[in-house]
Amino acid sequence: MKFDYLIEYFRQAKDYNFRHLAIIQGENYLDNTISLIKAFLNVNSNPKTAYAFHPWLSESKQRFNKIKESLNLSNVTDIDYSSSERYLGESFDLTILDSVDDFRPNYISRLVDLTKGGGLIVLYTNSLYSNKLYKKSLTRNNIVKNLFEERFFRKIKEHRGIISIDDNNIYFKPYSPSEISKQRKNPYDGKIPRALYQISASNDQIKLIHEADFILEKGKRVFIVTASRGRGKSAGVGLALAYLIKKMKNNPTNIILTSPSYYSATSIIDFLLLGLKRLNIKYKTKISKEGKIMKISAEEVNIRWTAPDLAKDADGDLIVVDEASALGLELLSYINNKWEKIILISTIHGYEGSGKAFLKYINSLKDSQIVKLEYPIRYAKGDPVEKFIYDVFLLDAEPEKFDNENKFMEISQEDIFNSDKLLRQIYGILVTAHYRNSPDDLMFLGDMAFQKIFTLNYNAIAEIIEEGTLDNESISKILYGNENEGNLIPHRIIKYMRIRNFGFLKGWRIMRIAVIPELQGKGLGSNLLSEIEKIAKEEKLDWIGSSFVADLNVLNFWLKNKYIPVYLSSIKNEGLGGYSIIVMKALSENAEKYISVLSPLLKDKILLSSHQVYFNVNPEILVKIILSINSKKVIELNDICISRIQAYLDGYIAYNSASDAIHKLALKYFYENNNKIDIKQLSVLFGRTFQGKSWSHISYMLSIRQSEAETMLRNAVKEILKNINITENNNYVDIS
Numbered sequence: 001m002k003f004d005y006l007i008e009y010f011r012q013a014k015d016y017n018f019r020h021l022a023i024i025q026g027e028n029y030l031d032n033t034i035s036l037i038k039a040f041l042n043v044n045s046n047p048k049t050a051y052a053f054h055p056w057l058s059e060s061k062q063r064f065n066k067i068k069e070s071l072n073l074s075n076v077t078d079i080d081y082s083s084s085e086r087y088l089g090e091s092f093d094l095t096i097l098d099s100v101d102d103f104r105p106n107y108i109s110r111l112v113d114l115t116k117g118g119g120l121i122v123l124y125t126n127s128l129y130s131n132k133l134y135k136k137s138l139t140r141n142n143i144v145k146n147l148f149e150e151r152f153f154r155k156i157k158e159h160r161g162i163i164s165i166d167d168n169n170i171y172f173k174p175y176s177p178s179e180i181s182k183q184r185k186n187p188y189d190g191k192i193p194r195a196l197y198q199i200s201a202s203n204d205q206i207k208l209i210h211e212a213d214f215i216l217e218k219g220k221r222v223f224i225v226t227a228s229r230g231r232g233k234s235a236g237v238g239l240a241l242a243y244l245i246k247k248m249k250n251n252p253t254n255i256i257l258t259s260p261s262y263y264s265a266t267s268i269i270d271f272l273l274l275g276l277k278r279l280n281i282k283y284k285t286k287i288s289k290e291g292k293i294m295k296i297s298a299e300e301v302n303i304r305w306t307a308p309d310l311a312k313d314a315d316g317d318l319i320v321v322d323e324a325s326a327l328g329l330e331l332l333s334y335i336n337n338k339w340e341k342i343i344l345i346s347t348i349h350g351y352e353g354s355g356k357a358f359l360k361y362i363n364s365l366k367d368s369q370i371v372k373l374e375y376p377i378r379y380a381k382g383d384p385v386e387k388f389i390y391d392v393f394l395l396d397a398e399p400e401k402f403d404n405e406n407k408f409m410e411i412s413q414e415d416i417f418n419s420d421k422l423l424r425q426i427y428g429i430l431v432t433a434h435y436r437n438s439p440d441d442l443m444f445l446g447d448m449a450f451q452k453i454f455t456l457n458y459n460a461i462a463e464i465i466e467e468g469t470l471d472n473e474s475i476s477k478i479l480y481g482n483e484n485e486g487n488l489i490p491h492r493i494i495k496y497m498r499i500r501n502f503g504f505l506k507g508w509r510i511m512r513i514a515v516i517p518e519l520q521g522k523g524l525g526s527n528l529l530s531e532i533e534k535i536a537k538e539e540k541l542d543w544i545g546s547s548f549v550a551d552l553n554v555l556n557f558w559l560k561n562k563y564i565p566v567y568l569s570s571i572k573n574e575g576l577g578g579y580s581i582i583v584m585k586a587l588s589e590n591a592e593k594y595i596s597v598l599s600p601l602l603k604d605k606i607l608l609s610s611h612q613v614y615f616n617v618n619p620e621i622l623v624k625i626i627l628s629i630n631s632k633k634v635i636e637l638n639d640i641c642i643s644r645i646q647a648y649l650d651g652y653i654a655y656n657s658a659s660d661a662i663h664k665l666a667l668k669y670f671y672e673n674n675n676k677i678d679i680k681q682l683s684v685l686f687g688r689t690f691q692g693k694s695w696s697h698i699s700y701m702l703s704i705r706q707s708e709a710e711t712m713l714r715n716a717v718k719e720i721l722k723n724i725n726i727t728e729n730n731n732y733v734d735i736s
């Protein structure tokens with residue numbers, strides 16, 4: 001097919017700085033891809049090109065070579081989908097997505113983003129439906145739905161500026177440049193150095209650089225930068241840091257830079273270096289073996305990139321956190337407790353979800369200033385491809401609040417995907433409530449067949465996966481190392497607890513439960529759960545459970561609804577920023593037996609191995625879990641122990657001298673649970689005794705003053721002692 005008539009539109013896009021997206025399908029996909037790009041080359045003869053694929057899959061390299069050679073493309077970066085996050089700070093004129101082997105929403109939204117105004121994105125495939133890697137992970141017993149893809153096609157037809165080519169048919173409604181708003185940079189006003197003004201890409205960036213010196217004011221200061229994707233937040237902060245370095249000149253300063261992965265901070269680093277160059281400030285860099293810039297020294301200032309878990313405790317004067325909302329509120333609150341000067345950068349709408357909880361958090365921070373960037377950097381505002389991506393992946397879905405909060409019903413995936421209004425509502429609840437929702441989750445919602453969706457009148461929703469009833473072979477595979485993410489709870493229990501026959505039981509895993517933000521805390525979540533439990537009982541299930549990243553509020557919700565913790569993952573899920581916990585409620589006698597074995601084991605695990613496995617977990621979470629598990633053990637304390645504790649309380653010996661005795665006393669308390677003690681006091685005791693934490697660590701984690709920590713521990717110890725039958729309250733012993 002010839003696409004010469006599109007040249008005029010490509011030219012228009014170049015003039016107005018917007019992009020086109022083409023979806024090419026059918027038997028002639030390769031020829032059509034080549035012809036379409038040929039038309040585009042009339043407008044840009046040597047485009048900076050990104051080519052994304054799974055290079056290890058058969059024939060993918062041949063396709064890459066054929067396209068590259070037929071078009072004589074010389075400036076090509078080949079990107080392995082699995083490491084595509086490394087390219088987030090880059091920009092391209094032409095982006096080619098090989099979708100023959102995979103059609104994965106997260107990859108598409110991430111890579112489309114990298115394309116500049118005037119550019120073209122081509123997504124080509126034989127068929128969007130068959131043989132796709134991510135889709136296979138949603139397939140069970142050969143069954144999977146196509147609701148996501150069907151909607152994707154409907155959206156292609158609805159949007160202007162999107163080209164759809166299907167063998168011999170082309171469907172394209174041109175976009176009107178009148179909908180594009182070009183931005184002009186305001187004249188230079190002397191507020192920032194001219195050299196930085198010249199390299200700033202938007203008025204928003206100039207404002208950001210100007211306002212960043214808020215951080216240099218006396219006392220605690222938190223400077224927050226938020227925007228949708230690609231607004232130049234990170235680059236702007238890089239330039240702002242260069243300016244701060246210029247201002248701090250002779251002050252020795254240590255700056256810690258952190259982000260979920262090194263690559264998400266590269267924009268900051270690149271633009272910091274560019275800014276330093278333009279300001280004529282000399283700098284040195286320390287580069288790792290993999291080529292990562294780990295440290296920059298300029299004037300008296302040192303800037304180091306450090307992974308979040310280490311960064312939070314590092315020594316420094318200022319911490320800069322990129323993609324802050326992805327780190328989770330617990331870590332952010334720790335950082336806020338420990339650091340005096342903080343810069344937080346976060347995407348508000350985007351593939352990390354819109355993060356209402358994060359917004360609420362930053363709005364509540366004292367001594368803070370928020371700068372919001374509006375104008376996109378890579379392309380003009382009003383760009384049709386951005387509109388398409390937002391719509392097709394529902395990046396900005398916001399739910400409405402409905403009356404009659406308690407009407408319980410099940411909704412089919414078909415009903416949801418056939419009504420955009422309903423889908424926006426349901427998915428909007430997930431996006432706003434769960435800040436880690438991503439476009440992949442939308443495909444999951446549409447295509448994964450073994451799930452059920454329940455709602456309380458569209459104000460609260462739960463997404464449930466059917467798990468269990470595994471056969472012998474599947475169970476054996478799990479025992480000997482195979483993954484089975486479709487059966488998450490049975491997998492964890494079979495693999496890690498080695499309890500084989502749990503796999504035969506039938507259960508429901510509540511994969512997501514969420515209430516629209518305005519209605520949280522009013523009982524809707526609990527009501528929805530109890531309605532679901534009724535149905536689960538009617539269906540004769542054995543168990544109902546959930547796996548989520550341990551967070552105090554969420555844990556409280558499950559405990560309040562009488563779910564019992566049965567498993568806590570031994571490694572941190574870096575992607576989700578925490579340790580996953582599984583909670584469960586038995587619906588059959590059979591399941592009751594398993595829970596009564598599993599939960600005491602979890603209590604033992606926490607009490608015996610927190611110093612090495614869970615030392616980074618908030619002690620309050622661990623205390624909540626152990627207190628919720630009712631398993632008793634007798635722990636004997638002899639008189640010497642008690643006397644040493646008493647001597648500690650009376651101030652004759654230090655904590656360290658009595659630490660073993662206090663440890664035993666705490667163990668006795670946690671296994672006997674006989675009197676109610678303030679949870680924060682217990683958490684200090686647990687943190688110091690079982691996790692080996694320092695007083696300062698504990699205070700940052702629990703948001704208490706450092707000076708309070710030891711008093712709280714003493715109070716907990718006193719309270720526990722009070723309830724132990726002690727005949728004489730001595731702080732010495734005679735041995736006869």
Ligand SMILES: CC(=O)SCCNC(=O)CCNC(=O)[C@H](O)C(C)(C)COP(=O)(O)OP(=O)(O)OC[C@H]1O[C@@H](n2cnc3c(N)ncnc32)[C@H](O)[C@@H]1OP(=O)(O)O
Nearest residue numbers: 433512513514515520521522523524525526548553556557
């Ligand atoms: C598998 C998973 O999906 S786990 C993730 C759960 N979902 C989320 O974190 C999304 C954001 N939060 C929400 O959508 C909701 O708050 C839910 C689903 C956690 C709870 O539903 P709600 O209707 O808010 O809770 P409900 O009123 O029934 O119960 C209140 C209890 O839940 C806990 N809770 C957890 N989160 C919240 C919250 N955001 N607001 C109020 N209470 C909360 C509290 O312990 C509270 O008890 P308390 O008032 O005695 O302290």
Ligand SMILES: Nc1ncnc2c1ncn2[C@@H]1O[C@H](COP(=O)(O)OP(=O)(O)OP(=O)(O)O)[C@@H](O)[C@H]1O
Nearest residue numbers: 089090199200201229230231232233234235267377
């Ligand atoms: N002043 C500038 N001059 C040239 N290019 C810029 C400038 N500012 C940003 N860019 C480019 O624009 C793109 C987006 O910038 P950046 O990564 O800072 O945005 P962001 O808002 O942090 O995006 P994300 O939400 O994707 O993290 C990058 O490719 C960056 O190199």
